[in-house]
Amino acid sequence: MNLESELYPRKTDGVLHGRMTMGEVPESHPRHASLMSRQRLVDAMKEGLLADSALIAHGRGEAFDYLLGEQTMPGATMAIDEVAARLLIAKQPVISVNGNTVALACDELLQIADTLGCPLEVNIYYRTPERMTALLGRIRSRATALNLNHVEILGANPNGRIPGLDGPRANCCQEGILGADVVLVPLEDGDRCEALVAMGKQVFVIDLNPLSRTAKTATICIVDEVQRTSSALLSRLRNPKDSDPHFDADASRRAVLEVMLGALERD
């Protein structure tokens, strides 16, 4: 499979296949951000942050992002603006993160949690002590590096369960996800997204597949890449717009889907 070459006419040998190190891809490269994301996932896998299938999930996202030209679309920007507005008026917001999210956008999400004064909860589908320790360690070390040690990091000691889910994936924290009125949860699983919505929460997700159950079930789905969205969301939180009473989440999702259709049709 070779997705990049037709969007960008020529690749730099050795750069596009996951072998480069952070320093080797020039910032001027048209796929710099995407290649850095890929490398972050490969590194995170080696560090034990990810489940076995995490790289495959990332690749699926890459295919959809490729159809977007790896740019945030206007439909997604509308959703980002609305998510920012609603996070700012939430009573008890929380940010729920998994392995891929931490690998891709840990710094930005810590800064968002700081801006909102809300906790960040590690909540993973395949909960093992090793992965939880690795993820919590990574987040705490990034919080220290960013001088954000005051941000509350939850997940180590879950004291509640999401109703309607079985197994360890239901575990969560009362002072985090369980008690929140608004959950920002990038890359969420469809089952859990449904269960959180069923609890009456507003659930904001980030998902590159506009057809996924998650995308369709969430209160608002931002159809965009996690790190791009997190950066844009952070900017918007610092310079917010009012919530739009007419915001149409389904129209936002479909607007991005239309761009993907256009990319396939242009062939």
Add this chain to the structure above:
Amino acid sequence: MNLESELYPRKTDGVLHGRMTMGEVPESHPRHASLMSRQRLVDAMKEGLLADSALIAHGRGEAFDYLLGEQTMPGATMAIDEVAARLLIAKQPVISVNGNTVALACDELLQIADTLGCPLEVNIYYRTPERMTALLGRIRSRATALNLNHVEILGANPNGRIPGLDGPRANCCQEGILGADVVLVPLEDGDRCEALVAMGKQVFVIDLNPLSRTAKTATICIVDEVQRTSSALLSRLRNPKDSDPHFDADASRRAVLEVMLGALERD
């Protein structure tokens, strides 16, 4: 990212996220084949057969296959029939395999090589002694298991180079790829596909992305999943049709692209 749930209404907990072992997914599961493929890739990664980014590449393919409902489309079947016919009349065909191909369809491709009486050449983009040893070992062990030790396995000692390519990815065998008139090469890189076509060879590829440079450059691209195509190709080689002088490779590719468009439009 959660691609499966909207095609298939409910997932079996723990099955769709790469944690199952071969025995755990019932054959009746609607995504049995796809889940087995995923597991084969995860296993192959642990065995050192794959480059770092191989799982990501597999995930990209999954996204396109998801749009096909994980079925071989009529446009692809037409291409398979024509590829079979042309392989049977080739003077010196060869099958070129990389890590993902070996992980997904080693048995089928060995049987195709046996049927054609042609060699199978390991030819990887990121050639390292460790990966070459692991891949050659895997193929030879499968050949033994299938009683196909007579199939010639090339690649250990390249004695030629593909013109126009730099680095180790150009290395190949005179008695294999370099001397062949027809190359069947699933999951080929765009650069190498172009270079082989420029040598005047017929290049048949299998690529789930109908927009890729590989798909557009190849003499014929079968837009389908590697193992499904390999199985179908083997059947067709044993019960061949004549080559169709009016076969239109671009129309075949576009027919499958249309199916993907339809899947996005049905939303």
